[in-house]
Amino acid sequence: MSTFLDPIDLFVFLISTVLTGSALTVLHQRRRKATHRLRELSSFRERSQSSEPVDGLTGLYDKILPRIAGRLLPANPSKRSTLQLRMYQAGFTSPASIYTFAIIRLMLAVLPFLVVSSCFASGFLSPKTLLMLSIAGAGVGFLTPSLWLDYRKRKRQQLFVRSLPDFFDLLTTCIESGLALEASVKRVSVELTHAHPVLAAELLRVDNQISLGTAPNDAFESFAERSDLDCLRSFASLIRQTRLTGASMGEALRVNAEMMRTQREQRAEESAQKASVMVMIPTLLLIFPTVFIALAGPAMIQLSEKFGASEAVSSEK
Structure with missing residues (x-):
């Protein structure tokens, strides 16, 4: 019996791990947003009764996350401030959101390499294709969170x-x-x-x-x-x-x-x-070709039959 893992099982394990981590991160972020909103709308007495256990989890999260994701952020303070301002403009007001963004961007940049590596281990890809797909996937995964931030900013505006x-x-x-x-x-x-x-x-x-x-x-x-x-x-x-x-x-x-x-x-x-103006685009791309085929199709068939018959007569002569 082979001691190595099946590449398909390894691929499923990696995908499951990444998706589970992403889901937990998003759920925790939403929970922190809801908790922050309740603190603002509730009274001081309600805050003192309901937020103590959440404060412990939030404090632990805020202490561990900067140590893990701090190295993934720009070292220049101005660039880091610009990124933090973009997070604010997209609706993420928590100071820890910038670290969550850095971790998600790293995961999306590494995930294509893991997927392509699993396909390469199964023998579906060549080394050259592996390198090209890994670089392209890493670039797309690195840029996708930034584009998503811009989308969130536009929707918020x-x-x-x-x-x-x-x-x-x-x-x-x-x-x-x-x-x-x-x-x-x-x-x-x-x-x-x-x-x-x-x-x-x-x-x-x-x-x-x-x-x-x-x-x-x-x-x-x-x-x-x-x-x-x-x-x-x-x-x-x-x-x-x-x-x-x-x-x-x-x-x-x-x-x-x-x-x-x-x-x-x-x-x-x-x-x-x-x-x-936008209605004209599907009209020109979808409706007009159909109408053209319906109108000019029979004429084209008759012309092709007529020219085919004339060529046959000329060849017989």
Whole structure:
């Protein structure tokens, strides 16, 4: 009996190990996000009762993970800060998310080599093909998490763009009713919890920064950096200018809300105009060739039969 493992069994074992590790990492990350959200929405008494065992697991996770994945991150502090900012813009606010990203990127870069090596051990591939597929798979696996981060960032920005007009309308209403800017932000963050939970979570973070002594314009500038939206940068500049000049905050916010509503209508009209152009692509690629075959097919058959008969008569002569 052979003492070596069957290549197929080795391949199944490696795939199962990688998939299990990835699933556990994703589940733990989601659990940490849910725990963090519950801490923000719950009271101090509920936090003291329910978060003690989770704090132990989270603390152990935060201590072990940087030691394992710290060497996989860029050594340059500016590049590491840029990567951390990209994680924030994609919605991953935990400091440990950057280490999880590095481990997943390493696993996706190594996984193609393991798969190709298993096929090579089974005799399906040549050494040259093994090398080429390993390099190509490692490149794709290394770039895929970065592309996925960009995709998450775009989706998050779309959520913000759709929900910001409602935020500005509610904020204008609160300020014109007599509330201060700080109290208005807190009230609006509560009101938008169910309609726009992503924006409400960010507004809650802004409210916490303001409560800790940060100026409102600086807190919204930090929010603009986390979302990478020009409209929020303009809003932060608006708050700064109204505080410096003593202008009416409610009037300025009303103008800003009308501008955001107009921009949303323009984006909807632009999407409608693009839809009419995009419909032409399947029409030209799928419908038009079918219609052409249905119309010109019988004529082509008749022409081919006629020319075939004439060639046969000419050959007989």
